Amino acid sequence: VTLSSRNHSNMLIFLTCDFQDKQYVGFATLPNQVHRKSVKKGFDFTLMVAGESGLGKSTLVNSLFLTDLYKDRKLLNAEERINQTVEITKHTVDIEEKGVKLKLTIVDTPGFGDAVNNNECWRPITDYIDQQFEQYFRDESGLNRKNILDNRVHCCLYFIPPFGHGLRPVDVEFMKALHEKVNIIPLISKADCLTPNEVKKLKDRVRDEIERFGIKVYQFPECDSDEEEEFKQMDKELKECTPFAVIGSNTVVEARGQRVRGRLYPWGIVEVENQSHCDFVKLRNMLIRSHMHDLKDVTCDVHYENYRAHCIQEMTSKLAQDNRTDSPLPLLPLPTPDVETERLIKMKDEELKRMQEMLEKMQQQMHEKDQ
Amino acid sequence: SKMSESVPPEVRPKPAVPAKPSHVAPPSRSALLGYIGIDTIIEQMRKKTMKTGFDFNIMVVGQSGLGKSTLVNTLFKSQVSRRSTNWSRDEKIPKTVEIKSVSHVIEEGGVKMKLTVIDTPGFGDQINNENCWEPISKYINEQYEKFLKEEVNIARKKRIPDTRVHCCLYFISPTGHSLRQLDIEFMKHLSRVVNIIPVIAKSDTLTLDEKTEFKQKVRKELEACGIECYPQKEFDEDMEDKSDNDKIREAMPFAVVGSDKEYQANGKRILGRKTPWGVVEVENPNHCEFSLLRDFMIRSHLQDLKEVTHNIHYETYRAKRLNDNGGLHPISSSGFSSRTFCMDTPCLCE
Numbered sequence: 180v181t182l183s184s185r186n187h188s189n190m191l192i193f194l195t196c197d198f199q200d201k202q203y204v205g206f207a208t209l210p211n212q213v214h215r216k217s218v219k220k221g222f223d224f225t226l227m228v229a230g231e232s233g234l235g236k237s238t239l240v241n242s243l244f245l246t247d248l249y250k251d252r253k254l255l256n257a258e259e260r261i262n263q264t265v266e267i268t269k270h271t272v273d274i275e276e277k278g279v280k281l282k283l284t285i286v287d288t289p290g291f292g293d294a295v296n297n298n299e300c301w302r303p304i305t306d307y308i309d310q311q312f313e314q315y316f317r318d319e320s321g322l323n324r325k326n327i328l329d330n331r332v333h334c335c336l337y338f339i340p341p342f343g344h345g346l347r348p349v350d351v352e353f354m355k356a357l358h359e360k361v362n363i364i365p366l367i368s369k370a371d372c373l374t375p376n377e378v379k380k381l382k383d384r385v386r387d388e389i390e391r392f393g394i395k396v397y398q399f400p401e402c403d404s405d406e407e408e409e410f411k412q413m414d415k416e417l418k419e420c421t422p423f424a425v426i427g428s429n430t431v432v433e434a435r436g437q438r439v440r441g442r443l444y445p446w447g448i449v450e451v452e453n454q455s456h457c458d459f460v461k462l463r464n465m466l467i468r469s470h471m472h473d474l475k476d477v478t479c480d481v482h483y484e485n486y487r488a489h490c491i492q493e494m495t496s497k498l499a500q501d502n503r504t505d506s507p508l509p510l511l512p513l514p515t516p517d518v519e520t521e522r523l524i525k526m527k528d529e530e531l532k533r534m535q536e537m538l539e540k541m542q543q544q545m546h547e548k549d550q
Numbered sequence: 551s552k553m554s555e556s557v558p559p560e561v562r563p564k565p566a567v568p569a570k571p572s573h574v575a576p577p578s579r580s581a582l583l584g585y586i587g588i589d590t591i592i593e594q595m596r597k598k599t600m601k602t603g604f605d606f607n608i609m610v611v612g613q614s615g616l617g618k619s620t621l622v623n624t625l626f627k628s629q630v631s632r633r634s635t636n637w638s639r640d641e642k643i644p645k646t647v648e649i650k651s652v653s654h655v656i657e658e659g660g661v662k663m664k665l666t667v668i669d670t671p672g673f674g675d676q677i678n679n680e681n682c683w684e685p686i687s688k689y690i691n692e693q694y695e696k697f698l699k700e701e702v703n704i705a706r707k708k709r710i711p712d713t714r715v716h717c718c719l720y721f722i723s724p725t726g727h728s729l730r731q732l733d734i735e736f737m738k739h740l741s742r743v744v745n746i747i748p749v750i751a752k753s754d755t756l757t758l759d760e761k762t763e764f765k766q767k768v769r770k771e772l773e774a775c776g777i778e779c780y781p782q783k784e785f786d787e788d789m790e791d792k793s794d795n796d797k798i799r800e801a802m803p804f805a806v807v808g809s810d811k812e813y814q815a816n817g818k819r820i821l822g823r824k825t826p827w828g829v830v831e832v833e834n835p836n837h838c839e840f841s842l843l844r845d846f847m848i849r850s851h852l853q854d855l856k857e858v859t860h861n862i863h864y865e866t867y868r869a870k871r872l873n874d875n876g877g878l879h880p881i882s883s884s885g886f887s888s889r890t891f892c893m894d895t896p897c898l899c900e
Contacts, residue, residue, distance in 0.1 A: 343615035
């Protein structure tokens with residue numbers, strides 16, 4: 180095994196292990212290597228927030244990422260909004276914590292659900308998501324793939340008003356239009372206007388309706404069977420807690436002798452990070468601390484692949500159609516440039532598949548080695 | 551009303567004195583040589599009012615889930631809204647706006663009130679809410695028409711049943727940003743047809759600062775759109791009215807919280823909402839403006855709401871109907887005098 184001169188630390192491990200076990204190869208360090216490279220490269224994450232105006236979306240984003248992304252925002256008044264259509268706005272911020280860099284992009288959807296007639300108000304949003312997929316698809320099939328910009332939306336937080344009795348028609352339609360394009364995490368917003376009983380009732384109702392309408396929201400992956408019991412219990416509690424009832428705040432208040440993010444009312448203080456007040460901590464932990472990577476994986480492996488397969492299918496069926504309509508005489512399939520591209524794509528596909536199988540085999544071997 | 555029994559006794563509201571007839575020259579004064587007893591007429595009227603009772607029709611409009619029914623129940627301290635009668639919260643949102651009314655007779659201090667609560671389920675709940683105010687506007691006009699038909703009958707009932715909407719509580723969603731387009735559309739179309747009192751629903755989601763800001767914003771937007779809610783400036787009768795009403799107008803829209811549950815706080819049983827961080831007291835003016843709304847609507851302006859409905863909104867409708875008919879009466883051409891007709895109290899000019 181030749182060692183790259185760059186991986187000095189790995190060389191060290193290899194040498195020490197050599198004395199213990201001659202069978203040891205050393206690629207158990209792979210996760211560490213991946214980790215180091217990622218840390219150097221940095222992560223990126225694109226989060227979309229959707230819901231009617233006034234549900235606390237911006238405040239929640241600020242609370243989640245401890246930033247103030249919307250400092251200079253100007254809110255339109257009702258007159259100005261008469262002709263407003265749904266817009267897509269992007270804010271990007273670089274966050275660094277303990278040496279790990281995150282390039283966070285927040286995609287906002289002002290105007291959604293605010294008009295009197297909201298027919299198909301999700302159209303600009305689905306178009307945006309498709310556009311990012313299309314751009315990535317083109318880049319992926321292109322020549323210079325070293326620095327592909329990944330603008331695909333990894334997660335969409337959908338804000339449900341706490342005032343209703345469950346999902347409204349617009350909520351159902353939105354989620355159904357998007358559930359096969361992006362990971363949807365429904366949230367109950369401004370949960371501090373609900374008593375604990377009301378929260379429970381609303382959650383049950385929403386979960387029921389999501390199932391009834393066949394909406395596919397983001398599912399937490401199953402725990403590995405070899406995880407600790409405590410972890411499994413936490414995971415179970417997390418899943419039963421959905422949809423998360425959240426509260427956000429841009430202000431710091433004094434509560435129980437500490438300064439915390441919260442909301443000051445005449446009858447008490449709501450603390451954003453108090454788990455008996457709301458599920459904010461659960462959401463943050465899930466979104467950032469445990470499932471950020473999985474959200475990206477599912478976006479790449481499921482939503483993007485769906486889009487890609489659909490795209491390719493459309494392309495090929497269009498080709499078949501074109502061939503048929505172009506000439507009424509039965510033709511031999513000539514090697515036209517389009518067919519050539521299709522062949523290339525197929526080749527690349529198979530190459531990818533082979534590489535994936537190799538990786539899986541390696542992972543399995545590593546796993547067996549550990550045991 | 552059941553609930554009033556468990557609450558400490560309040561000062562009994564006096565029935566309002568009917569409006570002074572306008573356009574009457576002040577009478578010449580004559581020195582009184584002894585006590586005649588004219589002032590007892592007030593007592594006579596009060597007795598009569600108590601015997602005949604009141605009708606009051608209140609309509610609630612707003613998106614589903616804004617606490618309309620709970621608020622009305624809280625206002626009248628009774629289970630008077632649609633929800634109390636065989637209606638479960640699991641009822642689906644109707645596809646078009648429906649008009650559902652429920653009547654109850656409630657009694658307090660010897661005074662009977664037939665309270666009708668008119669609900670408008672489906673308003674603002676669809677994806678496409680264009681013209682969703684039309685069924686509501688239609689209903690209101692239909693009540694005016696009903697009354698008009700009765701009024702012009704040759705053999706009239708002594709007391710025409712009054713189904714006209716005296717007050718329309720419009721529930722604004724507490725977004726904290728501004729009015730929604732739908733709010734403006736509704737109020738634009740209906741503020742000249744019925745008395746609209748806008749309220750900020752479920753206001754326990756706003757902090758004090760957010761409340762103040764939101765209220766100012768809403769008032770500004772209403773003014774910018776030329777929407778005049780009750781009490782309308784143009785109907786202030788005198789300086790005293792104007793001063794009282796100005797104070798109310800500056801405090802509107804009232805930020806309310808409703809509840810039908812009682813809790814123990816400060817040694818008393820109070821209506822409220824219990825959260826992990828405290829109890830929201832519905833009748834505590836530091837917590838929300840429910841008591842302001844109740845005092846204003848029920849304890850001081852109840853009669854005025856009815857009179858403005860009758861003397862102004864109804865008369866406007868009637869005049870339009872006459873004009874549409876080329877000046878002839880739409881129903882019968884037999885002469886009838888135009889006079890203000892006070893419904894529940896015998897009119898001084900009768």
